[in-house]
Amino acid sequence: MQKMTKLILPYGLCIVFICCIGPSPVRAIENSECLECHSDKSLTKESTDNILQSAITVNLYVDEEIFNRSVHNINGITCVDCHSDIEELNFDEEVPHKANLESVHCARCHEEEGEAFKNSVHMEILKKGITMTCYACHGYHDVMQMDTALLAERENNYCLKCHNPYQFHEWLPARESHFAFVECVVCHASAPPQIHLTFIDLVTNKLSKGEEIIKILGIEYDKFMALIDSNKDNIINQDEFDSLILLLRQKNIHASFHAELVADLKPEAHQVKRGAAEKSCEKCHMADSSYFNAVFILITREDGAVDRHEVEREVLESYNLSHFYMMAGTRVKLLDKIGFLLIAGGVAVVLLHFGIRIITIPARRKNDPGKG
Numbered sequence: 001m002q003k004m005t006k007l008i009l010p011y012g013l014c015i016v017f018i019c020c021i022g023p024s025p026v027r028a029i030e031n032s033e034c035l036e037c038h039s040d041k042s043l044t045k046e047s048t049d050n051i052l053q054s055a056i057t058v059n060l061y062v063d064e065e066i067f068n069r070s071v072h073n074i075n076g077i078t079c080v081d082c083h084s085d086i087e088e089l090n091f092d093e094e095v096p097h098k099a100n101l102e103s104v105h106c107a108r109c110h111e112e113e114g115e116a117f118k119n120s121v122h123m124e125i126l127k128k129g130i131t132m133t134c135y136a137c138h139g140y141h142d143v144m145q146m147d148t149a150l151l152a153e154r155e156n157n158y159c160l161k162c163h164n165p166y167q168f169h170e171w172l173p174a175r176e177s178h179f180a181f182v183e184c185v186v187c188h189a190s191a192p193p194q195i196h197l198t199f200i201d202l203v204t205n206k207l208s209k210g211e212e213i214i215k216i217l218g219i220e221y222d223k224f225m226a227l228i229d230s231n232k233d234n235i236i237n238q239d240e241f242d243s244l245i246l247l248l249r250q251k252n253i254h255a256s257f258h259a260e261l262v263a264d265l266k267p268e269a270h271q272v273k274r275g276a277a278e279k280s281c282e283k284c285h286m287a288d289s290s291y292f293n294a295v296f297i298l299i300t301r302e303d304g305a306v307d308r309h310e311v312e313r314e315v316l317e318s319y320n321l322s323h324f325y326m327m328a329g330t331r332v333k334l335l336d337k338i339g340f341l342l343i344a345g346g347v348a349v350v351l352l353h354f355g356i357r358i359i360t361i362p363a364r365r366k367n368d369p370g371k372g
C-alpha cells in the first residue's frame, strides 16, 4: 500500500504540473470521452495481420468494468497516460484521433522492469525476429494488482500461455505438486522468494483473499492485526495463528490456510535465462531453507489495495495449513533425511573452511595490515 501512495503522488504532481504551469495548458482527456465510442461492442477496424499477411477485423471495444478494476485505473492512470500520442480529440471527425496510433510503451513508466527484461531469454528471441511485448504476459487493459494473485492466476496468465511444463522437468518428482505450489519464476529467475498464505474454507473448499475473512471476524480491515497480534510485535506467531483459527471456528468456520511459494514482486522476476534454473532439491527441502524465511498473510481490500501481514515461519509446520508442513515437519520423513545428509555435508565444509581461516589469520594479518 505504501508503495502505491508513493507512486500516486509523483503522477498526481505531474498532472497538476502539466495542467497549471506547463507551457501549453492542454485539458486532460477523461476516460469517459474515450469510452463514448470504445464502450461500443460493435466498434471494429479492418487491419492486416503482421504474420499471416491477411485481412483481419480488430475489435476496438474496451470493457469499462474490467478496466475500472485494473491496477492502472486504481492508481489513477488514464487512457491517454498509456495512449500518450492522443493529445486532443477532434469530434468533427469520425475518428477523433490519429487512426493509427503508436504502440504503448509500458517500460516508459516501468523502467526497471524494462531493463531487467532485456536480460532474459525472452528478449533474446528478438534475434529470431520475434518481439515479446510486456503484455504477452501481463495483458493491458486488465492488468491486476499482482500481490494477492494466486499461482493459478499468475501462471495461467503467463508462462502456461506458451509453455507446457510437463514437456520438461522429467527429473522433478511430484511435478503436479511443484507446479501447483511453486511459481515458475521462483526457480527460473532470481527474484527473492516468499510464502503467501490464503484463507481457505474447508467446508466449501473456497479460497478467499480478504473480504470474506474480515466479514466472518466482524471487524474492520484496520483492526485485523489488533485482534490477532496479541503481543503487539507486528508479526503473527504460532500461538496467534492458532487462535485465529480458533476464533474462526467459534464463528462456525472450519478454516485452513493455503500456502504458495511465489516470487517477490521485483524486476528480477523478468530475468528468465536459459540453463540457469534452480535444480537442487536441498535449496528448498531442508529444515532451514532460506526459501521459507518470508511468510505473509495477504488480505485484499474492496478497493484492491493489499494489506500484508507478516507471519513467523514456524507457522508453516502448523496442521492448520493445507500442504507445506514439509519443512521441519515430520510428515515428509524421507525428504528430511535427504535434508539432514545435505546439512551434515554442508556443515562439514563450512567447519573446514573456518578452520583453515582461523589457522591462517596471523599470516593474513601480516600480508594485509590495513584490513585486519
Ligand code: HEC
Residues within 6 Å of the ligand: 029, 033, 034, 035, 036, 037, 038, 044, 045, 046, 060, 079, 080, 083, 086, 089, 091, 094, 095, 096, 097, 099, 100, 101, 102
Ligand atoms: C468519436 C469516437 C471515438 C472517440 C471519442 C475515441 N475513439 Fe479511438 N477509435 C475510434 C475509431 C472509429 C477507431 C478506428 C479507427 C480506424 O478505423 O482506423 C478508433 C481506434 C482507436 C485505437 C486503435 C488505433 C490503432 O492504431 O489501431 C485506439 C488505441 C483508440 N482508438 C484509443 C482511443 C482513446 C485512448 C480515446 C480517448 C482519448 C479514443 N480512442 C477516443 C473512435 C473513437
Ligand code: HEC
Residues within 6 Å of the ligand: 031, 034, 035, 038, 059, 060, 061, 062, 067, 072, 077, 078, 079, 080, 081, 082, 083, 101, 102, 103, 104, 135, 140, 141
Ligand atoms: C496500461 C496502459 C493502457 C491503458 C491505461 C489503456 N490502454 Fe488501451 N491499449 C494498451 C495496449 C498495450 C494496447 C495494445 C495495442 C498497442 O500497444 O497499441 C491497447 C489497445 C487499445 C485499443 C485497441 C483495441 C485492443 O483492445 O487491442 C483500444 C481501442 C484502446 N486500447 C483504448 C483504450 C481506452 C479507451 C482506455 C481507457 C479506458 C485505454 N485504452 C487504456 C494499453 C493501455
Ligand code: HEC
Residues within 6 Å of the ligand: 003, 004, 007, 011, 071, 072, 075, 077, 081, 082, 104, 105, 106, 107, 108, 109, 110, 134, 135, 138, 139, 140, 143, 144, 145, 146, 147, 265
Ligand atoms: C503512465 C504510466 C504507466 C504506463 C504506461 C504503464 N503502467 Fe503499469 N503501473 C503504473 C502505476 C502507477 C502502477 C501502480 C503502482 C505500481 O504498482 O507500480 C502500475 C502497476 C502495474 C503492475 C502491477 C504491479 C503490482 O505491484 O502489482 C503491472 C503488472 C503493470 N503496471 C504492468 C504494465 C504493463 C504491462 C504496461 C503496458 C501495457 C504498463 N504497466 C504501462 C504506471 C504505468
Ligand code: HEC
Residues within 6 Å of the ligand: 106, 107, 110, 113, 114, 117, 122, 132, 133, 134, 135, 136, 137, 138, 146, 154, 158, 159, 183, 185, 262, 263, 264, 265, 266, 267, 268, 269, 270
Ligand atoms: C515472460 C512473462 C513476462 C513478461 C514478458 C513481462 N513480465 Fe512483468 N512480470 C512477470 C512475472 C512472472 C512477474 C512477477 C510477479 C510474480 O511473482 O508473479 C512480473 C512482475 C511485474 C511487475 C510487478 C513487479 C515489480 O517489479 O514491481 C511489473 C510492474 C511488471 N512485471 C512490468 C512488466 C513490464 C514493463 C514488462 C515489459 C518490459 C514486463 N513486465 C514483461 C512476467 C512477465
Ligand code: HEC
Residues within 6 Å of the ligand: 121, 122, 125, 130, 132, 136, 137, 158, 159, 160, 161, 162, 163, 184, 185, 188, 272, 273, 274
Ligand atoms: C508469449 C509466449 C511466451 C510466454 C508467455 C512465456 N514464454 Fe518462455 N519462451 C517463449 C519463447 C518463444 C521462447 C524461446 C524458445 C526458443 O528460443 O526456442 C521461450 C523461452 C523460454 C525458456 C528457455 C527455454 C528454451 O527452450 O530455451 C524458459 C526457461 C522460459 N521461456 C520460461 C518461461 C517462463 C518461466 C515464463 C513465465 C514467466 C514464460 N517463459 C513465458 C515464449 C513465451
Ligand code: HEC
Residues within 6 Å of the ligand: 155, 159, 160, 163, 164, 165, 168, 169, 172, 178, 179, 182, 183, 184, 185, 187, 188, 273, 274, 275, 276, 277, 278, 279
Ligand atoms: C523446482 C524448480 C522449477 C520449477 C518450479 C519450474 N521449473 Fe522449469 N526448469 C527447471 C530446471 C532446473 C530446468 C532445466 C533447464 C535449466 O536449468 O534452466 C527447467 C526447464 C524448463 C524449460 C526448458 C528449458 C530448457 O532449457 O530446456 C521450460 C520452458 C521451463 N522449465 C518452464 C517452466 C514453467 C512454465 C514452469 C511453471 C509452470 C516451470 N518451468 C517450473 C526448474 C523449475
Ligand code: HEC
Residues within 6 Å of the ligand: 171, 172, 173, 174, 177, 178, 181, 182, 186, 187, 261, 278, 279, 280, 281, 282, 283, 284, 285, 291, 322, 323, 324, 325, 326, 332
Ligand atoms: C524452489 C523450491 C523447491 C525445489 C528446488 C524443489 N522442491 Fe520439492 N517441493 C517444493 C514445494 C513448495 C512443494 C510443495 C509442498 C507441499 O506439497 O506441501 C514440494 C513438493 C515436493 C514433493 C511432494 C511432497 C508432498 O507431500 O506432496 C516431493 C517428493 C519433492 N518436492 C521432492 C523434490 C525433489 C526430489 C527435488 C529436487 C529434484 C525438489 N523437490 C526440488 C519446493 C521445492
